[in-house]
Amino acid sequence: MDRFTSxxxxxxxxxxxxxxxxxxxxxxxxxxxxxxxxxxxxxxKEGADVRVVMTNDAKSFVAPLTxxxxxxxxxxxxxxxxxxxxxxxxxxxxxxxxxxxxxPCTANTLSKFANGLCDNILSAVYLSATCPVFIVPAMDLDxxxxxxxxxxxxxxxxxGNVIIPVDSGELASGLEGQGRMAEPEMILEHVRNNSPSxxxx
Numbered sequence: 001m002d003r004f005t006s007x008x009x010x011x012x013x014x015x016x017x018x019x020x021x022x023x024x025x026x027x028x029x030x031x032x033x034x035x036x037x038x039x040x041x042x043x044x045k046e047g048a049d050v051r052v053v054m055t056n057d058a059k060s061f062v063a064p065l066t067x068x069x070x071x072x073x074x075x076x077x078x079x080x081x082x083x084x085x086x087x088x089x090x091x092x093x094x095x096x097x098x099x100x101x102x103x104p105c106t107a108n109t110l111s112k113f114a115n116g117l118c119d120n121i122l123s124a125v126y127l128s129a130t131c132p133v134f135i136v137p138a139m140d141l142d143x144x145x146x147x148x149x150x151x152x153x154x155x156x157x158x159x160g161n162v163i164i165p166v167d168s169g170e171l172a173s174g175l176e177g178q179g180r181m182a183e184p185e186m187i188l189e190h191v192r193n194n195s196p197s198x199x200x201x
Contacts, residue, residue, distance in 0.1 A: 017192045019047030026102035026122045030058025031172045032138040032181035039184040040070040048148045053122050079121050092126035097131050104138030104181045114152035133161040138181035164190045
């Protein structure tokens with residue numbers, strides 16, 4: 001088998017890894033949330049069934065309609081619908097997923113996850129999750145380097161979650177350095193390479 005044929009087979013194999021998988025995407029309030037829309041598109045192209053859980057702050061950066069259109073599924077933002085009283089069962093939502101990606105994950109949400117706080121639907125779904133969890137941090141340089149954030153990341157790792165490394169470059173504040181959310185293509189590659197066998201069927 002020549003190298004060209006081998007590379008084609010490898011690409012085809014990668015494309016099948018997430019086909020038919022149920023993927024939950026958590027989106028927090030960060031300027032990096034615009035990248036999450038493209039991530040949804042990539043996951044759907046892989047053949048995954050994607051549902052999105054947003055924080056209220058995330059709606060300030062990307063409209064829920066954008067994610068609903070790309071994922072072809074309703075978006076989850078609140079514990080219940082204030083008009084109808086219909087409840088979003090966070091246990092059922094987390095049980096539905098084969099894997100859970102939080103991208104972007106802000107310093108605030110990272111702290112909640114590390115300390116078991118539960119004041120919104122996203123953190124409730126996280127605490128109920130029994131599937132593999134991939135966390136993609138996104139924050140400014142000084143926030144990322146703060147000892148509290150460093151400790152929270154280590155704690156999250158100890159829980160068995162996968163932390164996808166941040167990128168370096170120009171940040172929203174104008175600073176240069178670490179803290180940028182990883183690019184969607186890189187997130188996809190990490191998920192492919194780090195998903196346990198029970199996800200890759």
